[in-house]
Amino acid sequence: METTTRPARPRTPLRIWVVLGLLMAGLLISFIDRTSLSSALADKHFIEQFALSSVDRGWLNSAFFWSYGLMQLPMGWLVDRYGVKWPYTVCFALWCLATAATGAVTALMGLIIMRLVVGAAEAIVIPASYRWIGNNMSEHHKGLAAGILSMGGKFGPAIGAPVAAWMIVTWSWSWMFVLTGLLGLLWLVPWLLCVKSDLPSKEQLIVSKAHAASVTLSSILKSPVIWGAMINNFCYGYFTFYCMTWMPAYLVEQRGLSLKDSGLYTFFSFAGIAIVATAAGWLADRIIERGHNAVMVRKAFVIAGFIGGTTVLLGTTAGSLEAALFWNVLSLTLLGLATANNLALCKLTLIPKQAIGLATGVQQLATSLAGGVSASLSGWLLHTSGSYDLPMKVIVVFLLIGAVNTVVLLQPKWAPKVAAP
Template identity: 65%
Template sequence: METKRAALERPWLIVVLLALGQMISFVDRTSLSSALADHGFISEFGLTSVERGWLSSAFFWSYGLVQLPMGWVVDRYGVKWPYAICLAVWCMTAAATGLVGTLWALILMRLLIGAAEGVVVPATYRYLANHFAERQRGTALGIFSVGGKMGPALGAPIAAWLIVHHSWQLMFIATGLTGLLWLWPWLTQVKNDFPSPQELAVRVEQAASVPLRNLLASPVIWGGMLNNFCYAYFYIYCMTWMPAYLVEQRGLTLQKSGLYTFFSFAGIAVVAALAGWSADRLIARGHDAVRVRKCFIVAGFIGATTVLLGAYADTLRMALFWNVVSLSLLGLVTANHLALSKLTLIPLPAVGLNTGLLQVATSLAGGVSASLSGWLLHTSGSYTLSMQAIFLFLLLGATSTLVLFRRQWAPKIR
């Protein structure tokens, strides 16, 4: 039975499931952002801007802490069962958030969700490395990245609607439990890749051929971590603070802020998918994969700096326009950076471990972005300083791409 199912496994269908899993994870991690823009939620817990920053950043600290262990796990034990177990844990924890009544309990829930969601990215790259060729990876990653963008895009308006028409408690319970529906297609469509003792010994030997010290000695890895940080700093700012910015500085209602959050994240999802597909087409025609993906990445980082035009816009219409355009243009980076830094220049045995390592930088960016933005808001009373910081990090990402991503600097197999 298992052999028959394995033969029938459809990799592109699994990519869609991985994208849906990513979407569920982002709905559960961004539902808090809508709550933090709700005056009732803020007053119930007596939250200051600094405490809102702490609460937003809690997820990313535990998420970052487990990235290397999760990469180690999926390199050895496969993706099916680790992913299924972790998704069940984070969905139930997200639902339980609606039942807590203290700030410290909220922080604990966010830490647990972050730890469980740590499996998503290492497991995905382990699967893609095993099943897709270079000319297909940009498209596959474009599809996968749509899940990460549509999570906030759909989650923000849905969460806002549930809060306005029901309560923040029901919002957490409903969005958390709904994600459990994903488990049935995952368990029935993905083959069991949990290794036998003999297979495990082979995987351990393969993984040992590219030890962590070889990764840390590679400028490509440091470039990947820098880019992950710079990309995630802007993206996570939008995920954690955009609803509050639109409500508090631009005067939108909570529901309208959810609508414009949808447009921004839908924009980056569409651009990410098209950019990944376009790069794959160029590579399939014989163009160098590294050069093609670097061009898309640099263009995306530079295009996203238009966020600063939104910060200084005099009218609401122009502020909203640049809000959507800047995040959408960041989509040029998404799939191509993911392919370049986690697959194209990385030896196959080290994909999971490398992905976990790079995700540490992502989670660090999340913690810094969420908490630093709260502190800057507290000290200045405006979101402009936060956007100036984003501008600088985007320029750093473009520079890192040009300088550090070279084939001769890729990690070595011993």
């Protein structure tokens, strides 16, 4: 009786995993820098110094996302044509310095300007990271790669919230910004040493431009998959950005925790989603490797994650602090089932390789919009209702929209069409 064996999976060079680790660390630092403001906005001294209302806090939280969203398409275009290493290097240094400079600001307008600069510079991160993964990872590693990368976006606020709170309590909000910004610059050392330059030569640039010319913004926007991905990114991002921007204040103001304790529970929430995201991405890869349809497998995980996230509603009705904290942590953790697989599905599996940078840039517009809308709308809802319950109910609506959208629009037949260069 003959037996068949699956062909051995090709080994991925160690250097590839090292660079992926650096991309994850870069994303982690970007999230520490973008969420450090949230801890400051839960500090009464910071609020009093700038005379901030709840609406002011919402707009200040959202400032980052407007410039972040505006620069997504230019950054996608940039990495498609000029590679990842050097554009990323310049932008990384810029946002770290802008974060540090926030500590010297004395007026509200100065805070807003610094946040706009940080947002514009950090717009490079996702298009560059997924461009690199798309060029260096095969399908049976894409879920794990997306999961590892996403750990940076989850452990960033998980680590950043308690550390920022500790710095504020120990020193001041201004020193917190200075230290988080300057310490982040250390990442540039291994990045410059380990990552090969992919800045194209004149000949390579001609080829790169020819490939880029085969992908037009019009062809991207005609794809229902792109619109479905944007809806998913918005619905997913609305919840996670609410947790990044408003969760510390919710835990302090409505649940009565200290600033330090709020940072600790924020850590548990984002650590949970990071671990589950990576495990779910790896598990989906193994199921796909056994011959199951990649799109269907990843969609199943995405839907499960969106539905699991709706348990945040149980936190709003919990009668005890312990129960509220349990559901807050669990709901974001369960959303991790969707994290890596949604990223792999929307940015890699359903997208032609030459379109990854531009397609990711377009999708990130929705992510940025989610951050801006979540921060500002939640602030307005809090102001009008006097409670955090209504903002959390809105989260559930968006999560259910995301689950339905995954079924309807994310189909291979509607993927972007690209012309031969």
